Amino acid sequence: MKRIILSITTLIVATFMFTSCGAPAANNAAANNSNKPAANTATAPAADAAAIEAELKKLVTEYAASTSKNDVAAYEKATTDNFMFVSNDGSVYTKAQRVDSMKSGATKYDSLTYDDLNVRVNAEGNGAVVIGKATVKGTNMGKPIDETVRVTQVWSKTKDGWKMASLQATNITAKADDKKADEKKPEEKKPAAPANK
Secondary structure (H helix, E strand, O other): OHHHHHHHHHHHHHHHHHHHOOOOOHHHHHHHHOOOOOOOOOOOOOOOHHHHHHHHHHHHHHHHHHHHOOOHHHHHHHEEEEEEEEOOOOOEEEHHHHHHHHHHOOOEEEEEEEEEEEEEEOOOOOEEEEEEEEEEEEEEOOEEEEEEEEEEEEEEEEOOEEEEEEEEEEEOOOOHHHHHHHHHOOOOOOOOOOOOO
């Protein structure tokens, strides 16, 4: 008798377990999914590279104009606190050194213009590299200058707007026609293989 009661009790418990553990109802499935992290469907808007390019070209032009006037305040405003300048002779200067040089007159520009500007903006729209040519006359860090150099500027978008973080000047030693000459070089002709007879 005890076996029958135990068997019936086991059968009732097993039946209860199977019926209560069945497939979840549709509304339970939604509730169970609510604990999962939501898929991140919102993506950051793509940077408007054309607008940033136009803005940076304007800032480069303004930087050249204010530097030509030896406007130290404008220079300080246009550059980041950790700005670095690499001159065409390889010397490296901090922002503080450049500002001191401008204030003392060791750096004084008669003219500075940029042309042939190429702007590349990162995907996030908060950094850019500007490559161009600078024609400069005056005195730079105590050395007379009258030249055209290739420049590379790194710009960073800060809470205060775009600022130049780095500037490197490189002497242009390649001739403009060198690249064209390389493109026009005829390919070397290989000797013809002997004909099989």
